[in-house]
Amino acid sequence: MAFTAPGLTEDSAATVVKTLQERLSALNDLHLTLKHIHWNVVGTNFIGVHEMIDPQVELVRGYADTLAERIATMGASPQGTAKAIEDNRSWDDYSLGRDSVQAHLGALDLVYVGVIKSHRDAIETTGKIDPVTEDILIGQTAELEKFHWFVRAHLESYTGELSNAGATTEQEAAEKAR
Numbered sequence: 001m002a003f004t005a006p007g008l009t010e011d012s013a014a015t016v017v018k019t020l021q022e023r024l025s026a027l028n029d030l031h032l033t034l035k036h037i038h039w040n041v042v043g044t045n046f047i048g049v050h051e052m053i054d055p056q057v058e059l060v061r062g063y064a065d066t067l068a069e070r071i072a073t074m075g076a077s078p079q080g081t082a083k084a085i086e087d088n089r090s091w092d093d094y095s096l097g098r099d100s101v102q103a104h105l106g107a108l109d110l111v112y113v114g115v116i117k118s119h120r121d122a123i124e125t126t127g128k129i130d131p132v133t134e135d136i137l138i139g140q141t142a143e144l145e146k147f148h149w150f151v152r153a154h155l156e157s158y159t160g161e162l163s164n165a166g167a168t169t170e171q172e173a174a175e176k177a178r
C-alpha cells in the first residue's frame with residue numbers, strides 16, 4: 001500500500017484490510033443469500049417473510065459498501081467480485097431451494113449465527129489496532145443482531161425454545177423448523 005490512514009502502521013493497516021475484506025465478502029454473500037430466500041420462500045406467511053427480507057438486503061448492501069470504501073480509505077483495493085466471495089469464504093453456499101417459510105428461517109438463523117460470530121471476531125481483531133474500523137463493525141453487528149431476532153421470533157415458542165435448536169447444518173435446521 002502506498003498510503004494508509006494517518007497514524008496506522010503498515011502492519012496494522014494490512015491486518016485491518018484483510019479483516020475488512022473477509023467481512024466484505026461475507027456481507028456480499030449474505031445479501032445474495034437473502035435475495036435467494038426472498039425469491040424461493042413459499043407457503044403460509046409467504047408475504048410477511050418475502051417483504052421482511054428486502055429492507056435487510058438494502059441494509060446489508062449498504063454495509064458492504066461501507067466496508068469496501070473503508071478498505072479503499074486504508075489505501076487498498078476492495079475485492080467485490082463473485083470470485084472474491086468464493087476465495088474468501090470458509091463456508092458453503094446456502095443450501096435450500098424452494099422451501100417453506102419455517103424451513104428457510106430455520107436455515108437463515110444458522111447463516112446469521114455465522115456472520116455475527118465472525119463480525120464479533122473482527123471487532124476483537126480491529127479493536128486493538130483501529131478503533132475507527134471497530135466502531136463501524138460494532139454498529140453493523142447491532143443491526144445484524146436485531147434482524148437475527150426477527151428471524152428467531154418466527155422460530156420461537158411461547159416458552160422461548162427455538163424450533164431448530166441443536167441443529168448444526170442448514171438442512172438439519174430446516175428439517176427441525178419445518
Ligand SMILES: [Fe+2]
Pocket residue numbers: 038
Ligand atoms: Fe422482490
